[in-house]
Amino acid sequence: PGWFSEISPMWPGEAHSLKVEKILFQGKSDYQNVMVFQSATYGKVLVLDGVIQLTERDECAYQEMITHLPLCSIPNPKKVLVVGGGDGGVLREVARHSSIEHIDICEIDKMVVDVSKEFFPDVAVGYDDPRVKLHIGDGVAFLKAAPEGSYDAVIVDSSDPIGPAQELFEKPFFESVAKALRPGGVVCTQAESIWLHMHIIEDIVANCRQVFKGSVNYAWTTVPTYPSGVIGFMLCSTEGPAVDFKNPVNPIDANDNQSKSVGPLKFYNKEIHSAAFCLPSFAKKVIEAK
Numbered sequence: 180p181g182w183f184s185e186i187s188p189m190w191p192g193e194a195h196s197l198k199v200e201k202i203l204f205q206g207k208s209d210y211q212n213v214m215v216f217q218s219a220t221y222g223k224v225l226v227l228d229g230v231i232q233l234t235e236r237d238e239c240a241y242q243e244m245i246t247h248l249p250l251c252s253i254p255n256p257k258k259v260l261v262v263g264g265g266d267g268g269v270l271r272e273v274a275r276h277s278s279i280e281h282i283d284i285c286e287i288d289k290m291v292v293d294v295s296k297e298f299f300p301d302v303a304v305g306y307d308d309p310r311v312k313l314h315i316g317d318g319v320a321f322l323k324a325a326p327e328g329s330y331d332a333v334i335v336d337s338s339d340p341i342g343p344a345q346e347l348f349e350k351p352f353f354e355s356v357a358k359a360l361r362p363g364g365v366v367c368t369q370a371e372s373i374w375l376h377m378h379i380i381e382d383i384v385a386n387c388r389q390v391f392k393g394s395v396n397y398a399w400t401t402v403p404t405y406p407s408g409v410i411g412f413m414l415c416s417t418e419g420p421a422v423d424f425k426n427p428v429n430p431i432d433a434n435d436n437q438s439k440s441v442g443p444l445k446f447y448n449k450e451i452h453s454a455a456f457c458l459p460s461f462a463k464k465v466i467e468a469k
């Protein structure tokens with residue numbers, strides 16, 4: 180009955196709207212307002228504090244790219260940490276890699292986990308994998324406590340830098356990620372939109388260049404229901420065995436999945452992997468500035 184418009188000071192003067200058929204859940208956790216609605220054309224939609232987190236129709240683009248850009252860039256990833264990502268979609272994608280032995284996930288808001296399991300079973304299916312261990316808590320504290328060199332890869336599937344995820348965009352957090360990664364380990368973080376947030380991205384890139392002594396790259400993809408229709412990722416590696424993010428060494432193909440409960444890849448492939456690092460000139464000059 181009506182429309183949901185995503186209005187925020189983070190994207191002034193514009194708003195993406197979705198036609199609402201039915202509101203399925205509304206609640207307030209210790210951290211944020213949580214809402215689920217059935218949209219007319221994008222399936223069910225998860226909203227946190229008025230910001231669209233995922234829709235059933237296009238979540239594949241974000242979850243597959245944020246996961247396979249890092250994991251296909253290193254040989255034999257074994258231990259992975261997901262920070263945020265309480266909906267379980269990233270877990271579903273990590274579980275496709277047969278070399279994976281253990282997946283830690285640290286999500287601050289248990290309501291996101293519970294709501295995803297109830298309303299988004301094809302996303303929360305990621306929790307069914309026996310290699311997954313869920314920690315409800317603050318990712319900043321979790322990383323501080325993580326032993327040095329614990330992980331081959333860290334994926335920071337955060338919301339935006341206004342609200343609970345603020346600290347996940349700051350230098351001390353990046354330093355704790357670098358410490359928790361093995362030499363040549365990789366991190367992939369949600370890194371906003373080149374159309375909306377070039378200044379935020381500039382700061383993130385500068386911090387990453389200081390903290391990660393391997394390679395530092397920015398990639399981007401299309402997600403129609405995120406503001407400006409695109410979202411980016413920081414891909415960084417620590418000092419150690421060189422990582423060339425643009426040429427995946429550890430391919431995953433459309434039908435490579437471990438259990439029949441998750442379908443084939445809908446978005447990611449090796450061509451779109453390499454293409455994701457090609458930037459328009461206005462972004463290239465800021466991000467690749469020497």
Ligand SMILES: NCCCN[C@H]1CC[C@H](NCCCN)CC1
Pocket residue numbers: 230231232233241242264265266268269336337338339369371372375405406409410
């Ligand atoms: N696993 C899906 C979680 C989605 N994370 C974020 C949710 C907020 C969204 N705002 C985009 C704001 C404009 N860049 C970015 C992705």
